[in-house]
Amino acid sequence: MSPRPYVEVTDLRKTFDVSKPWLNRVIERSPRQFLKAVDGVSFDIKKGETFALVGESGSGKSTVAKMVVGLLGASGGEVTIDGVSMMDPNQRAQRAQLRRRMQMIFQDPYASLNPRWRVDRIIAEPIRAFNVVEGEANIVARVGELLTLVGLHPDDGRKFPHEFSGGQRQRVAIARALASNSDFIVCDEPTSALDVSVQAQILNLMRDLQQKFGLTYLFISHNLAVVRHMATRIGVMYLGRLVEVSDSKEMFARPRHPYTRMLLDAVPDLAMSGRQRIPVAGEIPNPINPPTGCTFHPRCPLANERCRAEAPAAIDGVACHAVAEGRISAAPQPALA
Amino acid sequence: MSEPVISVRNLQVEFVTRRATLRAIDGVSFDIAKGEVLGVVGESGAGKSVTGAAIIGLIEPPGRISGGEILLNGRRIDNLPPDEMRKVRGRKVAMIFQDPLTSLNPLFRVGEQLIETIRTHLPMNERQARDRAIELLTEVGIPAPEKRIDGYPHEFSGGMRQRVVIALALCAEPDFIVADEPTTALDVSVQAQIISLIKKLGRERGMAVMLVTHDMGVIAETADRVAVMYAGRVAEIGPVRDVVQRPMHPYAKGLMGAIPTLEASAERLVQIPGSMPRLSSIPQGCAFNPRCAHAFARCFIEQPAPLPVEGRRVACHLYEADMAAKTVESVR
Ligand SMILES: Nc1ncnc2c1ncn2[C@@H]1O[C@H](COP(=O)(O)OP(=O)(O)O)[C@@H](O)[C@H]1O
Ligand SMILES: Nc1ncnc2c1ncn2[C@@H]1O[C@H](COP(=O)(O)OP(=O)(O)O)[C@@H](O)[C@H]1O
Ligand code: SF4
Ligand code: SF4
Ligand SMILES: [Mg+2]
Ligand SMILES: [Mg+2]
Numbered sequence: 001m002s003p004r005p006y007v008e009v010t011d012l013r014k015t016f017d018v019s020k021p022w023l024n025r026v027i028e029r030s031p032r033q034f035l036k037a038v039d040g041v042s043f044d045i046k047k048g049e050t051f052a053l054v055g056e057s058g059s060g061k062s063t064v065a066k067m068v069v070g071l072l073g074a075s076g077g078e079v080t081i082d083g084v085s086m087m088d089p090n091q092r093a094q095r096a097q098l099r100r101r102m103q104m105i106f107q108d109p110y111a112s113l114n115p116r117w118r119v120d121r122i123i124a125e126p127i128r129a130f131n132v133v134e135g136e137a138n139i140v141a142r143v144g145e146l147l148t149l150v151g152l153h154p155d156d157g158r159k160f161p162h163e164f165s166g167g168q169r170q171r172v173a174i175a176r177a178l179a180s181n182s183d184f185i186v187c188d189e190p191t192s193a194l195d196v197s198v199q200a201q202i203l204n205l206m207r208d209l210q211q212k213f214g215l216t217y218l219f220i221s222h223n224l225a226v227v228r229h230m231a232t233r234i235g236v237m238y239l240g241r242l243v244e245v246s247d248s249k250e251m252f253a254r255p256r257h258p259y260t261r262m263l264l265d266a267v268p269d270l271a272m273s274g275r276q277r278i279p280v281a282g283e284i285p286n287p288i289n290p291p292t293g294c295t296f297h298p299r300c301p302l303a304n305e306r307c308r309a310e311a312p313a314a315i316d317g318v319a320c321h322a323v324a325e326g327r328i329s330a331a332p333q334p335a336l337a
Numbered sequence: 338m339s340e341p342v343i344s345v346r347n348l349q350v351e352f353v354t355r356r357a358t359l360r361a362i363d364g365v366s367f368d369i370a371k372g373e374v375l376g377v378v379g380e381s382g383a384g385k386s387v388t389g390a391a392i393i394g395l396i397e398p399p400g401r402i403s404g405g406e407i408l409l410n411g412r413r414i415d416n417l418p419p420d421e422m423r424k425v426r427g428r429k430v431a432m433i434f435q436d437p438l439t440s441l442n443p444l445f446r447v448g449e450q451l452i453e454t455i456r457t458h459l460p461m462n463e464r465q466a467r468d469r470a471i472e473l474l475t476e477v478g479i480p481a482p483e484k485r486i487d488g489y490p491h492e493f494s495g496g497m498r499q500r501v502v503i504a505l506a507l508c509a510e511p512d513f514i515v516a517d518e519p520t521t522a523l524d525v526s527v528q529a530q531i532i533s534l535i536k537k538l539g540r541e542r543g544m545a546v547m548l549v550t551h552d553m554g555v556i557a558e559t560a561d562r563v564a565v566m567y568a569g570r571v572a573e574i575g576p577v578r579d580v581v582q583r584p585m586h587p588y589a590k591g592l593m594g595a596i597p598t599l600e601a602s603a604e605r606l607v608q609i610p611g612s613m614p615r616l617s618s619i620p621q622g623c624a625f626n627p628r629c630a631h632a633f634a635r636c637f638i639e640q641p642a643p644l645p646v647e648g649r650r651v652a653c654h655l656y657e658a659d660m661a662a663k664t665v666e667s668v669r
Contacts, residue, residue: 204608
């Protein structure tokens, strides 16, 4: 039997109440409104691998990330990490143990670093909070070590976050995430605000650290090329649902879901192979009133009556009637295979 | 070859601050021909937007054009009085920005804004202008334009709004358009639609287009030629295929290698150390020298001039050093 996956996400759901204030509802006779930001998402992550969530903005990636680390309560479903439930009230004690080992990195490191604290204090905080090392001298040494590890100088600890460039601040955020010896890091668009040359530095650093410490990543991005570079497995999200989960290589060579194919096709062709792109029709619909059945049906060239009526269940990692019915050819993408 | 629509010669732009005068653009030159898309690419702070703003006469104090010339159809426009420049802008040159809401007034219907702009520049009555506006909305791919023309900007999605802005830019049938990061705020699927629209319009209408973006993929898909900017200077400029696939300038090379692609899954991305300098601390000589693996003595003293190499222009001493080395040898 294969060992239990490190992270297991099962039928995760989040509904936001986006109703207007009570008085407006009464005056305008408008009903309560709900937005299903995450609608039954399941995946798992093996220890030491990078699982990526990709999708256009509003597809629910950040909401999943926040629920996985426990920053946001779920409306339904379950998350377990190393066998410990993130939801079960009876496992509170085990969960407290787990907190030390998981951290999150955000797109905007400036917003997640206390601007009034010097960087050494920022990095030392999780060390103190979780009693990772004892004694002031040891903490100082550990902070210096972490700064060096992420490519900064131990003296940089005396500076404030605003004294760093965007890329350096992301290095500080990474150092802090590692400070409590965490082994699971959730990264929400960690390089989306950075220039490409700096993005390359950060992505390389993240891969080096993963190899060195056997880190497990949940890596979120809207950039397919970045995801391809980082991930071993990929989940594609559309309007709160996972439409396809595949091995990274497999997904780029043989995308199965029509939305995955569309996304791949929309990526500008840097290799200038002259590949003919199929123009993509339409835009993402309003999530408050999503289309019936398969929510992708208004944009899908293969949609039929069944698609409009019935939401497809995931079979072998793909949630699509056409795939299940064999109506879609499994021909590889010519330009990408 | 015919005269370029836009010709930028040795442009310099400075910002005067209390402490110092900062040179944001330092000797930028390029031409854009009729029907041609010049892509301008570079990381943030490279000077792409300031260059675009200088061409359309939108540099505001404390900024100023401190040197060089800008010619539109052979006529200088960088030294026009403000009200004359205002006429040129809108009639002859137009712009599209990243955020469509900067170009649209939220309080007016889309049609009102289009009709007003059309009538400011073209001799048409209300009826004719409205018909023209509907034609333009059709051309940029707005479905049911007869209905949508009476909608307000907030009733349009991000992608549709950007199409409206493009229609607005086309109202006066300009010769030249600056599009500054027009797809950066959009999702990939919509981005692809807008890119092909800009490309199609440039070709069909014979406009010169300056497409500013930090996204090399967008450039590869859209541009005929590309200028790679770094610290207010053009590092390399040439046909898009050459520069994208065989960049010569060390910065352009590094930049291309740093971009993850769908095709190759390299173990490591090419890494350029450091980041772009601030305007207040641009290094002497070649601005790229602290990050360049090939820098040699001369790079720290003398700013490299853009030299013609293999069908493009490259501002790097390596390509002259080659010649210099030969000269030294022959002297020996
Ligand atoms: N706190 C919230 N209240 C209401 N709606 C929210 C909230 N957070 C996110 N949403 C909505 O949930 C959907 C998913 O958002 P998000 O997870 O941020 O997507 P992504 O990260 O993929 O861009 C979006 O439609 C978003 O507007
Ligand atoms: N109004 C301004 N005052 C002072 N400096 C400015 C101003 N506008 C732009 N700059 C500076 O000029 C340089 C080039 O900016 P910009 O053209 O906006 O870069 P890009 O568009 O390539 O990201 C930057 O260093 C920027 O800080
Ligand atoms: S279920 Fe139907 S509409 Fe949805 S992606 Fe598959 S074919 Fe298209
Ligand atoms: S001029 Fe010198 S420092 Fe500048 S890019 Fe060329 S080799 Fe590097
Ligand atoms: Mg997000
Ligand atoms: Mg800009």
